[in-house]
Amino acid sequence: MASTAKILVTNDDGIHSPGLRLLYEAVKELGRVYVLAPETPKSASGLGITLHKPLRIGKVKIWGDTMVYITNGTPSDVIYIAIEEFSPRFDVVVSGVNIGDNTSIQVILSSGTIGAAAQAALLGIPGIAFSADIDEASQLEEDRETWENMKRVIRAITSWVLEHGMPEGVDLISVNFPRKVRKDTKVKIAPAARIKFLQKVSVLYDPRGRKYYWLYGTLVEPEPGSDVYVVHVEKAIAITPLSLNVNVKEGEWAAVVENIKPMIQAAESALRAQTSATVSTA
Amino acid sequence: MASTAKILVTNDDGIHSPGLRLLYEAVKELGRVYVLAPETPKSASGLGITLHKPLRIGKVKIWGDTMVYITNGTPSDVIYIAIEEFSPRFDVVVSGVNIGDNTSIQVILSSGTIGAAAQAALLGIPGIAFSADIDEASQLEEDRETWENMKRVIRAITSWVLEHGMPEGVDLISVNFPRKVRKDTKVKIAPAARIKFLQKVSVLYDPRGRKYYWLYGTLVEPEPGSDVYVVHVEKAIAITPLSLNVNVKEGEWAAVVENIKPMIQAAESALRAQTSATVSTA
Numbered sequence: 001m002a003s004t005a006k007i008l009v010t011n012d013d014g015i016h017s018p019g020l021r022l023l024y025e026a027v028k029e030l031g032r033v034y035v036l037a038p039e040t041p042k043s044a045s046g047l048g049i050t051l052h053k054p055l056r057i058g059k060v061k062i063w064g065d066t067m068v069y070i071t072n073g074t075p076s077d078v079i080y081i082a083i084e085e086f087s088p089r090f091d092v093v094v095s096g097v098n099i100g101d102n103t104s105i106q107v108i109l110s111s112g113t114i115g116a117a118a119q120a121a122l123l124g125i126p127g128i129a130f131s132a133d134i135d136e137a138s139q140l141e142e143d144r145e146t147w148e149n150m151k152r153v154i155r156a157i158t159s160w161v162l163e164h165g166m167p168e169g170v171d172l173i174s175v176n177f178p179r180k181v182r183k184d185t186k187v188k189i190a191p192a193a194r195i196k197f198l199q200k201v202s203v204l205y206d207p208r209g210r211k212y213y214w215l216y217g218t219l220v221e222p223e224p225g226s227d228v229y230v231v232h233v234e235k236a237i238a239i240t241p242l243s244l245n246v247n248v249k250e251g252e253w254a255a256v257v258e259n260i261k262p263m264i265q266a267a268e269s270a271l272r273a274q275t276s277a278t279v280s281t282a
Numbered sequence: 283m284a285s286t287a288k289i290l291v292t293n294d295d296g297i298h299s300p301g302l303r304l305l306y307e308a309v310k311e312l313g314r315v316y317v318l319a320p321e322t323p324k325s326a327s328g329l330g331i332t333l334h335k336p337l338r339i340g341k342v343k344i345w346g347d348t349m350v351y352i353t354n355g356t357p358s359d360v361i362y363i364a365i366e367e368f369s370p371r372f373d374v375v376v377s378g379v380n381i382g383d384n385t386s387i388q389v390i391l392s393s394g395t396i397g398a399a400a401q402a403a404l405l406g407i408p409g410i411a412f413s414a415d416i417d418e419a420s421q422l423e424e425d426r427e428t429w430e431n432m433k434r435v436i437r438a439i440t441s442w443v444l445e446h447g448m449p450e451g452v453d454l455i456s457v458n459f460p461r462k463v464r465k466d467t468k469v470k471i472a473p474a475a476r477i478k479f480l481q482k483v484s485v486l487y488d489p490r491g492r493k494y495y496w497l498y499g500t501l502v503e504p505e506p507g508s509d510v511y512v513v514h515v516e517k518a519i520a521i522t523p524l525s526l527n528v529n530v531k532e533g534e535w536a537a538v539v540e541n542i543k544p545m546i547q548a549a550e551s552a553l554r555a556q557t558s559a560t561v562s563t564a
Contacts, residue, residue: 045328046330046397073497081483081495106329122387167542185553191529195404212338239546242530246390246524262446270435270437
């Protein structure tokens with residue numbers, strides 16, 4: 001066991017989320033732990049990086065006497081700043097615990113919690129994202145049994161990854177907890193569903209009679225076996241191994257190339273067919 | 283040919299980007315075209331959706347006499363609002379032309395331009411994202427030859443997708459233009475590289491002597507054949523078919539399950555091993 005493992009703890013809900021404290025408590029004995037998180041919530045920030053403004057870090061002592069670092073950057077920025085400021089090499093980046101589960105590809109692709117773990121993965125650092133199917137932070141603090149059980153699971157998974165690394169073919173791991181975690185709650189490996197919500201739009205009118213829109217999602221019937229099903233229907237813990245490779249699958253590449261050839265020919269023809277006159281008068 | 287095709291045009295640079303106008307001009311004769319774009323730039327917004335505040339849309343007449351709709355939402359919000367406001371069914375969503383290429387998985391996963399096309403794809407609508415390797419919008423306006431040539435290529439590709447739909451196994455298509463597009467510029471199909479930049483952090487000091495950080499990227503040597511190589515080295519147009527399936531590849535799933543089993547057992551053991559006393563005193 002790497003007793004001197006370097007562990008970065010972050011989230012996208014900001015430093016005042018009890019989920020960050022839970023995560024810190026879960027891993028604090030596994031190595032040298034650094035906590036750097038956004039000062040304010042950065043939900044739905046995905047893998048966004050801040051290139052157009054200066055970033056700062058500050059220190060606060062919270063949770064008794066723990067030194068926590070805060071930044072005005074995104075969860076993805078956190079990874080780069082932590083590497084600069086704390087250590088050129090982390091053994092694992094843990095992100096969360098997010099208030100709200102991050103199940104389904106639709107949600108995964110916009111999640112800042114998963115974004116931080118994904119950004120770490122792009123740099124070759126094992127990344128693990130933790131999220132819980134709860135609506136409000138207070139639910140996490142009030143249910144001490146779930147709190148302690150989540151800590152046990154987080155510690156076991158992080159410890160396992162520190163010892164074994166990411167499995168071959170896996171870039172990062174996303175763990176989603178159900179609302180309540182009990183002694184007999186099951187832990188299941190589950191692929192991500194494609195979508196979780198049907199997004200809807202409410203059309204409303206403000207006091208001055210002007211129209212506005214409010215987006216909300218209605219849950220789609222989840223496919224058995226998927227992460228959404230495991231967390232929401234089976235009320236079990238879903239472990240979802242993810243790959244960042246958004247290229248067409250290797251086995252399908254040749255067929256796709258064949259199918260796309262006529263499109264490429266159409267594009268090239270459109271370019272080649274022009275006369276010099278067309279160009280100069282354009 | 284679908285002469286009554288419904289086409290949604292959007293971007294993430296905002297309505298004042300010449301890239302949006304270029305895109306509109308390229309597709310305006312292919313069907314009934316709706317333009318709805320963020321009022322201000324929303325770069326690096328990925329697939330973010332706005333759930334916690336009201337969204338508005340407004341109308342402006344620009345580019346001579348074209349009615350363009352604007353919103354305070356993200357590129358992904360645009361898709362849902364457009365479906366509510368204009369049509370329950372679009373035949374294609376085109377996004378861009380982004381000022382700056384969106385090559386490599388690292389960039390793809392945080393791009394708002396690609397996010398809009400990906401959000402459409404999640405709803406089963408063909409999405410095409412267009413981006414150009416230019417630093418500033420003015421470069422696009424000053425090079426009329428490139429401007430007209432991009433239009434030709436965009437029109438040919440969009441027209442092809444309207445007629446044939448997305449190839450099997452492809453969720454969306456990302457097209458990246460090189461700095462200059464000439465009559466003899468090549469069009470190539472190219473998978474996305476994993477990373478394009480090594481992110482670096484500059485540590486600087488403000489006039490009051492306080493430390494701040496500025497993130498920037500240095501280009502990684504691109505792998506031949508990748509989208510980055512095609513656009514930056516070969517100066518050709520790269521067509522990159524993308525899949526949103528971030529699950530572990532099907533062929534590797536069984537092996538990953540086998541590898542992860544001990545992790546799951548470790549997590550379950552941590553839960554089961556506790557005594558009732560542990561829980562109640564937690």
